[in-house]
Amino acid sequence: xxxxxxxxxxxxxxxxxxxxxxxxxxxxxxxxxxxxxxxxxxxxxxxxxxxxxxxxxxxxxxxxxxxxxxxxxxxxxxxxxxxxxxxxxxxxxxxxxxxxxxxxxxxxxxxxxxx
Amino acid sequence: xxxxxxxxxxxxxxxxxxxxxxxxxxxxxxxxxxxxxxxxxxxxxxxxxxxxxxxxxxxxxxxxxxxxxxxxxxxxxxxxxxxxxxxxxxxxxxxxxxxxxxxxxxxxxxxxxxx
Numbered sequence: 001x002x003x004x005x006x007x008x009x010x011x012x013x014x015x016x017x018x019x020x021x022x023x024x025x026x027x028x029x030x031x032x033x034x035x036x037x038x039x040x041x042x043x044x045x046x047x048x049x050x051x052x053x054x055x056x057x058x059x060x061x062x063x064x065x066x067x068x069x070x071x072x073x074x075x076x077x078x079x080x081x082x083x084x085x086x087x088x089x090x091x092x093x094x095x096x097x098x099x100x101x102x103x104x105x106x107x108x109x110x111x112x113x114x115x
Numbered sequence: 116x117x118x119x120x121x122x123x124x125x126x127x128x129x130x131x132x133x134x135x136x137x138x139x140x141x142x143x144x145x146x147x148x149x150x151x152x153x154x155x156x157x158x159x160x161x162x163x164x165x166x167x168x169x170x171x172x173x174x175x176x177x178x179x180x181x182x183x184x185x186x187x188x189x190x191x192x193x194x195x196x197x198x199x200x201x202x203x204x205x206x207x208x209x210x211x212x213x214x215x216x217x218x219x220x221x222x223x224x225x226x227x228x229x230x
Contacts (some may be wrong), residue, residue: 104160
Protein backbone atom coordinates (compact mmCIF):
# COMPACT_ATOMS: atom_id res chain seq x y z
CA UNK A 1 0.00 0.00 0.00
CA UNK A 2 1.09 3.52 -0.66
CA UNK A 3 1.94 5.81 2.23
CA UNK A 4 2.71 9.50 2.44
CA UNK A 5 4.66 11.04 5.31
CA UNK A 6 4.97 14.68 6.31
CA UNK A 7 7.42 14.92 9.17
CA UNK A 8 6.83 18.58 10.01
CA UNK A 9 3.57 19.05 11.94
CA UNK A 10 4.13 22.82 12.08
CA UNK A 11 6.26 25.36 10.29
CA UNK A 12 6.51 29.12 10.50
CA UNK A 13 8.10 31.72 8.29
CA UNK A 14 8.44 35.46 8.16
CA UNK A 15 6.37 37.24 5.58
CA UNK A 16 8.25 37.64 2.27
CA UNK A 17 10.70 34.86 3.10
CA UNK A 18 10.95 31.36 1.68
CA UNK A 19 9.84 28.14 3.34
CA UNK A 20 10.11 24.49 2.33
CA UNK A 21 7.66 21.81 3.39
CA UNK A 22 8.83 18.20 3.28
CA UNK A 23 7.04 15.11 2.04
CA UNK A 24 8.18 11.55 1.47
CA UNK A 25 6.17 8.68 0.10
CA UNK A 26 6.40 4.98 -0.41
CA UNK A 27 5.12 3.11 -3.44
CA UNK A 28 6.05 0.22 -5.66
CA UNK A 29 4.45 1.92 -8.65
CA UNK A 30 6.56 3.66 -11.26
CA UNK A 31 3.88 5.93 -12.68
CA UNK A 32 1.85 8.17 -10.42
CA UNK A 33 0.95 11.73 -9.52
CA UNK A 34 1.89 13.83 -6.54
CA UNK A 35 0.00 16.86 -5.29
CA UNK A 36 0.18 19.57 -2.70
CA UNK A 37 -3.14 20.79 -1.34
CA UNK A 38 -3.80 23.79 0.86
CA UNK A 39 -6.59 23.82 3.45
CA UNK A 40 -7.28 27.24 5.00
CA UNK A 41 -9.59 27.62 8.00
CA UNK A 42 -12.54 27.67 5.58
CA UNK A 43 -11.94 23.90 5.16
CA UNK A 44 -11.88 24.17 1.37
CA UNK A 45 -9.19 21.94 -0.13
CA UNK A 46 -7.31 23.88 -2.79
CA UNK A 47 -4.88 22.32 -5.25
CA UNK A 48 -1.57 24.16 -5.07
CA UNK A 49 0.64 22.20 -7.45
CA UNK A 50 0.95 18.79 -9.08
CA UNK A 51 3.76 16.65 -10.43
CA UNK A 52 3.68 13.73 -12.83
CA UNK A 53 6.16 11.07 -11.82
CA UNK A 54 7.26 10.47 -15.40
CA UNK A 55 8.36 14.08 -15.77
CA UNK A 56 11.83 14.91 -14.52
CA UNK A 57 11.24 18.64 -14.60
CA UNK A 58 10.04 20.06 -11.31
CA UNK A 59 6.63 21.71 -11.44
CA UNK A 60 6.25 25.41 -10.70
CA UNK A 61 3.18 27.58 -10.18
CA UNK A 62 4.03 31.21 -9.59
CA UNK A 63 5.54 31.40 -6.06
CA UNK A 64 5.16 27.65 -5.52
CA UNK A 65 7.64 25.08 -6.74
CA UNK A 66 8.50 21.50 -5.93
CA UNK A 67 11.68 19.51 -5.60
CA UNK A 68 10.78 16.07 -6.87
CA UNK A 69 13.37 13.38 -6.20
CA UNK A 70 11.89 10.16 -7.58
CA UNK A 71 14.67 7.83 -6.50
CA UNK A 72 14.52 9.18 -2.96
CA UNK A 73 10.70 9.28 -3.05
CA UNK A 74 10.76 12.85 -1.88
CA UNK A 75 8.44 15.68 -2.91
CA UNK A 76 9.02 18.97 -1.11
CA UNK A 77 7.12 22.23 -1.63
CA UNK A 78 8.90 25.56 -1.69
CA UNK A 79 6.91 28.73 -1.14
CA UNK A 80 8.76 31.88 -2.12
CA UNK A 81 7.91 35.42 -1.00
CA UNK A 82 5.51 34.08 1.63
CA UNK A 83 2.29 35.99 2.06
CA UNK A 84 -0.17 36.13 4.94
CA UNK A 85 -2.72 34.36 2.77
CA UNK A 86 -0.44 31.35 2.54
CA UNK A 87 -1.19 30.45 6.15
CA UNK A 88 -3.00 27.11 6.11
CA UNK A 89 -2.65 23.36 6.50
CA UNK A 90 -0.71 21.86 3.63
CA UNK A 91 -1.23 18.26 2.61
CA UNK A 92 0.95 16.20 0.34
CA UNK A 93 -0.98 13.58 -1.63
CA UNK A 94 -0.29 10.63 -3.91
CA UNK A 95 -2.39 9.07 -6.60
CA UNK A 96 -1.72 6.12 -8.86
CA UNK A 97 -1.82 6.81 -12.57
CA UNK A 98 -3.65 3.59 -13.36
CA UNK A 99 -6.30 1.81 -11.37
CA UNK A 100 -7.77 3.27 -8.21
CA UNK A 101 -8.11 7.05 -8.42
CA UNK A 102 -8.20 7.77 -4.73
CA UNK A 103 -5.81 10.19 -3.09
CA UNK A 104 -3.55 9.10 -0.24
CA UNK A 105 -2.73 12.02 2.02
CA UNK A 106 0.09 12.83 4.37
CA UNK A 107 -0.56 14.01 7.92
CA UNK A 108 -0.36 17.66 7.02
CA UNK A 109 1.86 20.61 7.96
CA UNK A 110 0.41 23.71 9.56
CA UNK A 111 2.11 26.77 8.09
CA UNK A 112 2.09 30.04 10.00
CA UNK A 113 3.17 33.31 8.39
CA UNK A 114 4.61 35.88 10.77
CA UNK A 115 4.09 39.52 9.72
CA UNK B 116 -12.49 23.41 -12.47
CA UNK B 117 -15.56 21.76 -10.96
CA UNK B 118 -18.17 23.36 -8.76
CA UNK B 119 -19.14 21.06 -5.92
CA UNK B 120 -21.93 21.96 -3.56
CA UNK B 121 -22.03 20.07 -0.29
CA UNK B 122 -24.84 20.28 2.25
CA UNK B 123 -25.11 20.84 5.13
CA UNK B 124 -21.97 22.84 5.83
CA UNK B 125 -22.19 21.96 9.51
CA UNK B 126 -24.47 20.21 11.94
CA UNK B 127 -24.69 19.23 15.56
CA UNK B 128 -26.40 15.89 16.09
CA UNK B 129 -27.45 13.72 18.98
CA UNK B 130 -25.77 10.39 19.42
CA UNK B 131 -27.70 7.48 18.01
CA UNK B 132 -29.19 9.52 15.17
CA UNK B 133 -28.21 9.62 11.49
CA UNK B 134 -27.17 12.45 9.18
CA UNK B 135 -27.25 12.45 5.40
CA UNK B 136 -24.76 14.66 3.58
CA UNK B 137 -25.43 15.68 0.01
CA UNK B 138 -22.91 16.38 -2.74
CA UNK B 139 -23.93 18.00 -6.03
CA UNK B 140 -21.49 18.49 -8.91
CA UNK B 141 -22.03 20.95 -11.74
CA UNK B 142 -21.31 18.35 -14.43
CA UNK B 143 -21.28 14.61 -14.90
CA UNK B 144 -18.46 12.65 -13.31
CA UNK B 145 -17.78 8.94 -13.19
CA UNK B 146 -16.49 8.59 -9.67
CA UNK B 147 -17.23 10.51 -6.52
CA UNK B 148 -15.16 10.11 -3.38
CA UNK B 149 -16.08 10.58 0.26
CA UNK B 150 -13.33 11.45 2.75
CA UNK B 151 -13.32 11.86 6.51
CA UNK B 152 -11.07 14.30 8.32
CA UNK B 153 -11.03 13.75 12.05
CA UNK B 154 -10.12 16.73 14.26
CA UNK B 155 -6.54 17.79 13.64
CA UNK B 156 -5.96 14.86 11.31
CA UNK B 157 -5.47 14.20 7.64
CA UNK B 158 -8.06 13.03 5.13
CA UNK B 159 -8.96 9.36 4.91
CA UNK B 160 -11.01 7.88 2.11
CA UNK B 161 -14.27 6.31 3.23
CA UNK B 162 -15.53 5.02 -0.10
CA UNK B 163 -15.70 5.53 -3.83
CA UNK B 164 -19.16 5.94 -5.35
CA UNK B 165 -19.82 4.93 -8.93
CA UNK B 166 -23.14 5.51 -10.60
CA UNK B 167 -25.12 2.34 -11.08
CA UNK B 168 -23.07 0.14 -8.79
CA UNK B 169 -22.38 -0.41 -5.13
CA UNK B 170 -19.89 1.89 -3.51
CA UNK B 171 -16.42 0.53 -2.81
CA UNK B 172 -15.46 0.92 0.83
CA UNK B 173 -11.97 1.25 2.26
CA UNK B 174 -10.69 -0.92 5.04
CA UNK B 175 -12.25 0.09 8.33
CA UNK B 176 -15.43 1.52 6.81
CA UNK B 177 -18.62 -0.47 6.32
CA UNK B 178 -21.80 0.09 4.40
CA UNK B 179 -24.05 -0.28 7.44
CA UNK B 180 -22.32 2.65 9.12
CA UNK B 181 -21.75 4.80 6.03
CA UNK B 182 -24.38 3.98 3.39
CA UNK B 183 -23.83 5.83 0.12
CA UNK B 184 -26.20 6.55 -2.71
CA UNK B 185 -25.27 7.55 -6.26
CA UNK B 186 -28.50 7.96 -8.21
CA UNK B 187 -26.97 9.82 -11.15
CA UNK B 188 -23.71 11.19 -12.50
CA UNK B 189 -23.94 14.54 -10.69
CA UNK B 190 -25.16 13.64 -7.20
CA UNK B 191 -24.27 11.47 -4.22
CA UNK B 192 -25.17 11.19 -0.57
CA UNK B 193 -23.28 9.86 2.40
CA UNK B 194 -25.17 8.88 5.54
CA UNK B 195 -23.45 8.64 8.89
CA UNK B 196 -25.60 6.18 10.83
CA UNK B 197 -26.11 5.59 14.54
CA UNK B 198 -23.69 8.36 15.34
CA UNK B 199 -21.36 8.50 18.32
CA UNK B 200 -19.02 11.31 19.41
CA UNK B 201 -16.19 9.49 17.60
CA UNK B 202 -17.95 10.34 14.33
CA UNK B 203 -17.34 14.04 14.91
CA UNK B 204 -15.31 14.99 11.87
CA UNK B 205 -15.28 16.93 8.66
CA UNK B 206 -16.70 14.93 5.77
CA UNK B 207 -15.64 15.94 2.27
CA UNK B 208 -16.93 15.03 -1.13
CA UNK B 209 -14.44 14.96 -4.00
CA UNK B 210 -14.41 14.35 -7.74
CA UNK B 211 -11.81 13.97 -10.46
CA UNK B 212 -12.71 16.10 -13.42
CA UNK B 213 -11.12 16.70 -16.75
CA UNK B 214 -7.86 15.03 -17.61
CA UNK B 215 -6.61 12.48 -15.17
CA UNK B 216 -3.70 14.52 -13.91
CA UNK B 217 -5.65 17.64 -13.04
CA UNK B 218 -6.03 16.62 -9.43
CA UNK B 219 -9.19 16.26 -7.41
CA UNK B 220 -11.76 18.93 -6.63
CA UNK B 221 -13.38 19.10 -3.23
CA UNK B 222 -16.60 20.33 -1.76
CA UNK B 223 -16.40 22.76 1.14
CA UNK B 224 -16.93 19.95 3.63
CA UNK B 225 -19.49 19.19 6.32
CA UNK B 226 -18.39 19.76 9.90
CA UNK B 227 -20.26 17.23 12.03
CA UNK B 228 -20.35 17.39 15.81
CA UNK B 229 -22.01 14.56 17.71
CA UNK B 230 -23.08 15.26 21.27
